[in-house]
Structures are given as C-alpha cells and as structure tokens.
Amino acid sequence: MVCAQRRNVTDYVTQVMPEIEQINKKPEKIGKWLSYNLKLYPPTLPGEPDRPAYVCHEKKFLKYSPKKLWYIACFVRGMSIDEALKQLDFINRKGAAFVKETLLEAQELAVEKHNVEFKSNLWIAESNSFKGPVVKGLRRHARMRFGVVEYRYSNYYVRLEEGKPPENYYGRPSREREVLLNEWLDKIKSRKITHSL
C-alpha cells in the first residue's frame, strides 16, 4: 500500500485486465494453470533485481497415457529450451512430439505476449503431466466374460522462465574429475584396516 501511494496509483490491481470483449464472442474460460499468466506484479523498486518473465502453457486431452508422458515431462525439466528441443528429436516416443509442440507454442507466446526479448533465453522451470478423462471400453474374453479396457487421456503443463537454467537442477552428484578424485582419496585415507600397524 505504501508503494502504491508513492506511485500515485490509488487502487492497485493484481490481475491483468482482459481485452475488450469482441463482438459475438464469449470470453474464454481458462483454468488455474493459465490464470498464472494473468498475474500482475508491482513495479520493482530501484535497486531491486528485475523479475524474470515467465509463461505458463498447457496442452490438454492428449490421447496418451499420463504415466508414459511423465517420463518425458521429467526429462525436459530444468533444461534450456534449445537443449530440450534438440534432445526431444531423438526420443522415440509419441509423448516427445506432444511435449515439443507445447514447448514451441509456449516459446512463441513468451516472445509475443510476455515481453521476452530472446526466444533462446528461456528454460523449463516446471513441466508435468496429469491424468485427463478416461474412457472405458470392453474386450472379449472366453466363456462370455469381458475385460475393461481403459482409454486414457493426459494433460501436459509447462512453465518457461526467462534466464539460464540452474547448473544442477535435480541435485545429482557431481561428475567433475577433481571432486571424484578427492572423494576417492578421502575414502581411501579414512578406511580402517583391521589388525594393521
């Protein structure tokens, strides 16, 4: 509120104002994930670092198992956008194509609508797959019995953030030569040899 008074903005809004409704068009309904794109942040004070831009995007009702899609969602998480697009070309899974398409769409949105200058300067901050609707079908068994077949759909959600990806997103143990050598040396030095001198 102090900030708002200083800036001569009497009633500060935290939501992006929707565009003037076009004639004969209903306003689009959006889910919670996309509503993060409507959040409006107050101006940064002098001396404060700039907030990185981000864009949330989703792709719904993919005819693919959410469990299978999850592997690909985890795979691209924490990568830079260029790296992810490059790597996804070499994954022989249907889900890789869905994810790639979503990333490309999100990248375009970021540049066009969310004030991102360079389209390569983005990384995948969040990426997840969830369950969509499940349609049940039948499969014949012997002796007049039936088995239920589940046709699953999945939803894919992604958030791209401006900037460079973190060095070690998943906190995996370091593979650097120096670190490995020191670890090994420590292990050797601290071992206990029974009945030795």
Added chain:
Amino acid sequence: MFVCKTVGKLTCGRAPVSGPLSSSVGSVRTTIAKHYNPNFKKLRGQKFIKIDLPDYKELAGGSEGMSTEEMKSRLKERGLLPDRYWPERPFFILSTSMVFEPYVPPEGDGKVSIVTAQGAKQKLELVEKKGRSMLALRKIRNYEEDFSLKVFPDEAQEIYQKAHEAMVNKNRDDLPKYVTEKAYPEVLSNIGDKTIVWEFLGSIEPPRVVHIRCTDVVTKENIFAQITVRFHSQQRLAVYDRFGRLMHGDENLAKDVLEYVVFERPLAHKYGRWRIHDKIIPDWMPPKEPSLKTYVANDEIQDEPEPPSDVAVAPTSPPDKDERTPALATA
C-alpha cells in the same frame, strides 16, 4: 529409461505416429517389441469392441481452426442446421466516429512573425478559421445558454486529468464518463498487462480553446459539437510491464507535453457531457521517444520484396461527403 527390450531380430521402423506429429519424430527405432508369431495379431485385435473415442479437444475448443468443409460434414453427421449469420453491429448515438474539419496546428506552434510571408498567410488562415469557430460557438450557445469560453478550458483540464486517472487505475466503469465511445478502445488498447504511473504536475501555459466546430448527423436537430483545446503542461510518465520491469519513461522525470485534445458533446442530448474524443498530432511534432524495450528483428518482414514499380498505383478516392456528415461511432 528409454531402452526397450531387445528382441532377437533387429528390424528398422519408424515410430508409429501419424499425422502432424510424425514430422517431429525424426530418428529411427532400432529395437521393436513385437511378437515373434504375427499370425494371431489380427484375431487378438478383433476381441476389442470398437468404440468411438470422444474428441475432447473439439468439445472444449469448439469449432476453432476447423475448415468450412469439415464444419459442414460435422453438422451433417449430427443432423444440425448451421447458425444463422447475424451481421449485427452496435453503434453509439452519443458520439461520432471521427473528428470533422480537424484543427491543423500552425507550424512551430504559430510563433512565426507576421512580417514574413509565411506568417502573414498563417494569420490570414487563422482569422478565417476563427470566424467559423465563432459561428459554431453561437450554435453551442443555442443549446447550452451559459456556455463560456473562459470557464471551459478549466473544465476541459479536469476532464483530461480524470480521464487519465481512470486509465491509469484501469477503471473501465468510470472511463466512459470522460471519454467517448470512439476513444474508449484506443485508450484501453494494450494497457491490460501494464502498470502505468502518471502524474499531472501543472500547466506551463493555461489551456485555451483553439477550434470549435459543429455538425449534424442524420437529422438536422442531432447536432454534435467538437472543441479542440491546447494543453501545454508538465507530466510524469512511466510504464511497467507485467513483471514490474520498466518499459518506457521515467518516474522521476518531469516532461513538457504539448497536446491538442478534441472534446465532443452531443448538443441535442439533454444529459450529454463534454468528453475526450481524440488527440491531434501535428506533422511538425518531434518523433516520440522510442520504448526502452528492444526486439529481435523479424527477418521475414525485412526481406519482403518490394512491389514491382510498373504496377499502377490506384488513384486515391476524392474526399466524399463523409467529412461534412460524419457517421456515428461504430465498434
């Protein structure tokens, strides 16, 4: 994670994806988990009872991105009639869609000496225009008896300030009180995800009326008046994007602003009020300060070939009667 179980025989094949997705799956699969005896595959497949899977994308997204042919076949399938084409266009009877006989600000803000040829010509034009303005003023007084040119500039300045405050605060309900239907979408365009900091510091010169015009629309009694007011003031402006990063201007920098603002009022309307209708930007005005934000140049736009020179340029249509009888504001 992505290693498939190897089967005895290595066969080459593509990932089983068809349609628009196939192009993005580029590499070749070297291991395939297939049954060694394909004889019964078809019979096993027949055990499944075929069902039509619902297209959720279509259910959620509607008919967007569907061609007319597709739409027709889809409607035929379901035995539905297409929607009736309803060409309805709202129009507002309380404002016009344009500025009629717009004011042309004199070069260099009218500071040329009268002794020079250019200055003398300017002065002559000014006197001529002033006569028409006085006629229009008399017409305004027919409807609004206590209209005074001395009081109006101050009123205009208040409307000007209130309109800007409503815009800064994104007060869409208050804005129509100070802005006509023509200016409303122009004021609101592109400010949805921005934070604007604006302050009116004061006038350098008192605002003054420079131009008055009246015109009738459709019927003779339906008269609209437009008054152009010259504002020379000091203002502060800063525009921040959705993430609060500075896009344009400076919050601590006061700048001199010279503006010609057109106010409009439907005189025949009993409860009509003066509202901002447009701004006049003269040709001699120095170009606007560019935005702080930079863009990556779009190669496609730059490399666009120039149109061949032998194509005849269509002659511009002569100014028709629209200038005299402006249409009502349309959306």
